[in-house]
Amino acid sequence: MITAGCDVGSLTAKAVILKDGAIVASEVIRAKTKPEDSAREVMDLALKKAGLEMGAVEYCVGTGYGRKHIPFVNDVESEIACHGRGAVWQVPSAKTVVDIGGQDCKAIRVDESGNVTRYVYNDKCASGTGRFLEIIAEALDIGLEELGDISEHSTKKLTLSNQCVVFAETEIISLVNEGAEIPDIIRALHNAVASRAASLAKSIVVESDVVMSGGVAKNAGMFRALSEALGVPLRQIGDPQINGALGAALLAADKLKSGPPPPLRQAQCNARREA
Amino acid sequence: MIVAGCDVGSLTSKAVIMRDGRILNSALIKSKAKPWESADEVMKSALEGAGVSMKEIVFCVGTGYGRDKMKFINEAVTEIACHGKGARWLLPTAMMVIDIGGQDCKAMRLDRDGRVVKFMTNDKCASGTGRFLEVMARVLGVSLEELGEMSARAQAPITLASACTVWAQADVIAHLNNRVPIEDIAAGVNNAMASRMAVLANSVGVERDVCMTGGVAKNDGVVSTLEKLLGVRIKRIRRYDPQMAGAIGAALFAHEKAGGGLR
Numbered sequence: 001m002i003t004a005g006c007d008v009g010s011l012t013a014k015a016v017i018l019k020d021g022a023i024v025a026s027e028v029i030r031a032k033t034k035p036e037d038s039a040r041e042v043m044d045l046a047l048k049k050a051g052l053e054m055g056a057v058e059y060c061v062g063t064g065y066g067r068k069h070i071p072f073v074n075d076v077e078s079e080i081a082c083h084g085r086g087a088v089w090q091v092p093s094a095k096t097v098v099d100i101g102g103q104d105c106k107a108i109r110v111d112e113s114g115n116v117t118r119y120v121y122n123d124k125c126a127s128g129t130g131r132f133l134e135i136i137a138e139a140l141d142i143g144l145e146e147l148g149d150i151s152e153h154s155t156k157k158l159t160l161s162n163q164c165v166v167f168a169e170t171e172i173i174s175l176v177n178e179g180a181e182i183p184d185i186i187r188a189l190h191n192a193v194a195s196r197a198a199s200l201a202k203s204i205v206v207e208s209d210v211v212m213s214g215g216v217a218k219n220a221g222m223f224r225a226l227s228e229a230l231g232v233p234l235r236q237i238g239d240p241q242i243n244g245a246l247g248a249a250l251l252a253a254d255k256l257k258s259g260p261p262p263p264l265r266q267a268q269c270n271a272r273r274e275a
Numbered sequence: 276m277i278v279a280g281c282d283v284g285s286l287t288s289k290a291v292i293m294r295d296g297r298i299l300n301s302a303l304i305k306s307k308a309k310p311w312e313s314a315d316e317v318m319k320s321a322l323e324g325a326g327v328s329m330k331e332i333v334f335c336v337g338t339g340y341g342r343d344k345m346k347f348i349n350e351a352v353t354e355i356a357c358h359g360k361g362a363r364w365l366l367p368t369a370m371m372v373i374d375i376g377g378q379d380c381k382a383m384r385l386d387r388d389g390r391v392v393k394f395m396t397n398d399k400c401a402s403g404t405g406r407f408l409e410v411m412a413r414v415l416g417v418s419l420e421e422l423g424e425m426s427a428r429a430q431a432p433i434t435l436a437s438a439c440t441v442w443a444q445a446d447v448i449a450h451l452n453n454r455v456p457i458e459d460i461a462a463g464v465n466n467a468m469a470s471r472m473a474v475l476a477n478s479v480g481v482e483r484d485v486c487m488t489g490g491v492a493k494n495d496g497v498v499s500t501l502e503k504l505l506g507v508r509i510k511r512i513r514r515y516d517p518q519m520a521g522a523i524g525a526a527l528f529a530h531e532k533a534g535g536g537l538r
Contacts, residue, residue, distance in 0.1 A: 103442075125400070126441035135441065166401035166410065166440045167378065174308070 003256060004046070004057045005248025006039050006073065007082065008066030011102030011130065012215060013038035014245035015046035017057070018253060025050035026242045028215075035066025043072065059256040061248040065103075074261045077251050079244055080108055080119050086247030087211040088114035090237040095207040098226060098234075099243070100197055100216035102130040107201035114250075118204045126165045128196030130216045136189050139169055140182065151190055151221030153183035160192045168192060190225035198229035209235045213243035277327055278334045278533055280525025281314050281348065282357065283341030286377030286405065287490070288313035289522035290321035292332075296530060300325035301519050310341025318347065334533035336525040352528050354521055355383060355391050358488060361524030363389030365512045368484040373476055373501070373509075374520065375491035377405040382476045393479050401440040403471030405491055410440055411464040414447050415457055419494070422461050426496025429462030438471055465496030472497075473504035484510045488520035 002024075007014040009031060017025045027046040031038045039062070047054060054072065062073035063082040070076075079099075087097040088110050097108040104123035111117055126132055137144045158180060162168040168189075175185055193216075210232055216222050217240035227234045237243065255261070277299070282289045288306045292299045302321035306313045314337065322329060329347065337348035338357040345351075362372040363385060374381045379398035383391045401407055412422045426432075433450055435443045443464075450460050468491070476485075485507050491497055492512065502509050515523065 124437060124442075125439045131441060162399075164400045164440075166406060177308070 001253060001256060002052065002056050002058055003249050003252035004043065004060040005082065005245040005250070005252060006043055006060065006062050006070055007064040007079070007242075007245035007248060008035045008039050008062070008070060009064045009102055009244075012241065013042040013064070013066070014242045015042040016242050016245040016249045017046050017050045017052065018246075018249040021253070023246065026239065026245065028241055031066075035069040036071050038066065039070040039072070059252040059261045061252040061255070063244055063248045071264075073265055074252070074263075075255060075265065077248060080106060080116055080121070082244045082247030082251060083213055084108045084110040084116045084247065085114040085250050086243040087213055087237065088112070089246065089250055090243065091209060091211050091235045093209045094211045094235065096201065096210045098197060098201050098210065098212050098230075099214040100128070100130055100193070100212070100222070101214045102134070105129050105197050105200055107197075107204055107206075109204055109207065120200055120204050122200055127163050127168075128193055128200060130214070132165050132168070132193050133189065133216065133219070133222070135165055135169060136172055139173065140176070140185075142182075145219075147186055147190070148219035148221040150183050151186040154181070154187040156181065156184045158184045158188040160188050163192065163196060187221060187225075190219070190221045191229070194222065194225035194229040197226060201230060206230055206232065208232050211235050211237055213237065213240045215241040217241075276333050276530070276533060276535055277331050278526055278529035278535070279318065279321070279332045279336075280357070280522045280527070280529055281318055281335065281337050281345060282354075282521035282525055283310045283313045283317075283337070283339040283345065284376055284521070285340055287518070288317040288339070288341075289519050290317040291519060291522040291526040292321050292325040292327055293526040293530060296527075296535065298515060298523070298526075299327065301516070301522065303518065310344040311346055313341060314345040314347070334529040336529040336532065338521050338525045349529070350532060352525060355381065355394050355396070357521045357524030357528065359383050359385050359391040359524065360389050360527050361520035361522070362486055362488050364523055364527055365488070365514050365517065365520060366484065366486045366510055369486045369510070370482045371476070371479075371485045373472060373485065373487045375405055375472065375487070375489040377409070377490070380404050380472060380475060382472075382479045384479050384482055395475050395479050397475060402438045402443070403468065403475065405489070407440050407443070407468055408464065408491065408494065410444055411447055414444055415451070415461060417457070417461070419490070422464065423494030423496050425458045425461035426465045426499070429458040430456065431459050432466055433459055433463035435463055435467045438467065443467060462496060465494060466500045469497045469500035469504055472501055476505055481505050481507055483507055486510050486512055488512070488517045490518045492517040
């Protein structure tokens with residue numbers, strides 16, 4: 001049985017191919033202007049890696065903010081459902097999932113089958129999302145993927161007094177001008193993002209084991225900061241960035257078991273993009 | 276009797292020199308990195324214009340976020356109290372004041388004597404503060420003054436999906452790329468600002484007369500949308516520059532504290 005999951009996010013698009021309960025290929029690309037283009041490209045790359053044709057995929061589930069524009073899916077599922085399912089598959093003892101995406105942040109409580117029991121979501125405020133890291137990395141002229149390593153060299157604890165990304169950016173620029181060390185600033189940034197995500201997660205009561213998913217989890221400094229902010233150790237998962245696409249592929253397999261796949265969905269290519 | 280009020284804000288610093296309850300001169304500068312430097316400079320400029328020396332100042336009150344760092348003041352008074360007092364002087368019938376600063380906003384209700392009885396402030400989130408307009412004006416490539424004037428020429432104002440300055444900025448860029456007329460984008464920005472302020476104003480309860488102080492009071496697009504949202508007319512301040520409200524209030528407090536009878 002071959003299924004696929006495709007997660008088109010605001011910054012990256014991810015695809016996972018699943019064969020008989022095992023990942024045969026996964027791919028992550030930077031999102032293009034049009035979500036349908038991102039979806040096609042990432043899926044083609046994943047299929048190529050798996051040595052498969054699209055026709056071999058028996059069921060495909062789309063997710064992410066661009067999910068309604070993916071031209072080749074049989075069904076779509078919310079990111080919440082996909083992240084929950086993916087996390088429990090990767091860590092069967094997981095009870096809570098915290099996902100920090102490029103433009104949002106979610107905390108999800110799941111049961112042992114990966115069904116979502118509670119969740120909370122922020123996409124209204126950039127603080128506590130990956131965008132906060134991106135904006136500051138840009139301002140400091142540092143690559144997003146370097147942040148984690150740089151924060152390892154911090155020797156002094158700094159605390160940002162502003163929660164708002166706009167105000168924090170100004171604060172960080174003054175810290176730089178006052179001669180503060182970059183690693184200390186980056187660590188303070190991680191703590192600021194983590195504390196915002198943690199207060200969101202605490203509103204649905206954090207129960208261990210806790211999994212951190214999303215691309216931001218690849219940043220070791222953020223991983224540690226979130227663990228500290230929540231006051232519990234976090235469980236590491238293989239590739240946190242593909243967790244949503246993996247969940248989509250798993251949900252596709254569930255659906256396939258319960259009946260024949262519906263025809264491909266009509267993508268809303270011309271409709272206004274879902275926020 | 277000559278007194279002074281000095282208001283050091285995050286973006287601009289203001290000073291007012293007052294003789295017997297009447298303004299002799301005022302000054303406004305862009306704030307410097309160190310609040311005491313801003314205070315020294317703006318005060319110097321106001322004094323020079325008034326032809327008065329620092330020694331002649333009987334009493335000086337400081338306010339604004341840098342008030343505790345000023346060297347020459349006799350006393351510091353909170354911004355809320357100063358803005359309330361200044362607004363009442365600018366518009367004697369004012370019972371409610373909406374003040375938008377560079378990095379905060381306040382809604383205040385006054386009693387008959389101009390004392391603040393209820394207030395709400397936001398300094399946590401850039402949305403709804405002058406900073407929001409500043410960021411958007413920069414993206415649109417216009418001045419703050421131009422941004423305010425553009426609403427009147429808009430045909431079909433856009434709606435911003437999110438209040439967050441970061442997301443709204445991305446929205447504005449997308450609209451620019453889609454060749455939406457700049458006036459329509461500017462009007463959407465001003466409307467978003469007004470709706471954020473309306474939430475704050477309603478949370479303290481609207482009571483007439485309503486006036487606006489701070490630099491954003493000069494933005495007609497914001498003011499007229501806010502009037503629609505609140506369902507009241509916002510009385511325009513003509514007695515003096517509404518951006519000076521805090522410094523005027525500080526000078527009035529200085530006058531009282533020095534034993535002057537006039538309020």
